[in-house]
Amino acid sequence: MNSKLLPFLLLLFLPHLAWAESEIFKLNGKPVPAIVAKVNGVSLNSEILETELIAFRMRAQHQGKKITPSEESLVARELLKAEIMKELISQKARSLNIKIAPEKIDLEIQNIEDKFPSHTAFVTALAFQRMNIEALKNKIETTLLEDELIRLEIAPKVILKDESVKDFYNKNKKKFSKPALYRTRHILISTIKSPEKLEDASSHKKALRMAKMINEEAKTKAEEVLKKVKAGGLFDQLAKDYSEDEASKETGGLLGDLHPGSTVPEIADVMVKLNEGKTSNIITSAFGYHIIKLDEIIPSTLIPFEEAQSDILNILMKRESQNLFKKYLIDLEKQAKVEIFI
Secondary structure (H helix, E strand, O other): OOOHHHHHHHOOOOOOOOOOOOOOOOOOOOOOOOEEEEEEEEEEHHHHHHHHHHHHHHHHHHHHOOOHHHHHHHHHHHHHHEEEEHHHHHHHHHOOOOOOOOHHHHHHHHHHHHHOOOOOHHHHHHOOOOOHHHHHHHHHHHHHHHHHHHHHHHHHHOOOOOOOOOOOOHHHHHHEEEOOOEEEEEEEEOOOOOOOOOOOOOHHHHHHHHHHHHHHHHHHHHHHHHHHHHHOOOOOHHHHHHOOOOOOOHHOOEEEEHHHHHHHHHOOOOHOOOOOOEEEEOOOOOOEEEEEEEEEEEEEOOOOOOHHHHHHHHHHHHHHHHHHHHHHHHHHHOOEEEEEOO
16 A cells, blocks of 8 residues: 555544534635635635645544644645645646556555445545545545656656765664564463453452462462572473463473563563573563573674665665655746635
8 A cells, every 4th residue: 555645544543533513614714715726727626625624633633632723724724735736746747648547546445445344434434534435536646646756757866876875874773783682481370360340249259269369379380480490490391391381381481582572571671681591580461470581692783784775775765756856846836827715
């Protein structure tokens, strides 16, 4: 799916948001004319601006922001400027005979619709923003036309110096570093969650007592295993004998080479503080009681420049293309006849 469409897609997931709605589209109490702008003689209707403003309201409300009527007028003008630029892009693309295949637009729509539980939910979400399938097609076509315009008109003009790629690598080495990894084992003694409240108070108390008894037994077992670990018992064998993690017990409790973000926070916090070959005390998580052992710290390594070069080229190409495209749009605007009526 085209990444530029994702913000729009996310808005469609927020049908619980609402706004003050009136029959006549107004800004700061004043009715908005049916035609809000003309771009080289092509009219932009108020419905386009209203749709974009609704989307903006939804974003603001979702973020807990309140927009005053006077602020909304300023927002509307900025949104209208964006719509004018889209129209300029479309006109330029058509003048260059750039076309988007209907099948490509249909595929983008299908990708969006697939995120919804049903076609009805998808259409309802569109309607909530005063849109329909045809309006969505137009929005997608404009986005794809912009991509094609950049590819054909801008990308060929991008020139990157060899030293700029190397310079980016040297200034951003953290981005090209593989994180340190911790080869970790654990012994897990499982616990159970406290039961949901039952309608029958007596049954609920019994369930709570049973859960408490099971979890106390688990803690006692974990403490006994910890004593064996501290007495010098082989961690691998103790994991095979006592761990209740079926996925790792047969390999001596081996969890693998972990970085802090790849395991539960309780283990990650202790794991990074252990010295190689050392074991922890009992750690409590939602899964139960853990005892972990750090076998080895695998240091952070820098990805070689040769491996990172193609990724850097893509980053710099995209960045420079956007810079050139901004200048390109400024030139388009200077050459265009733009009339604004709000």
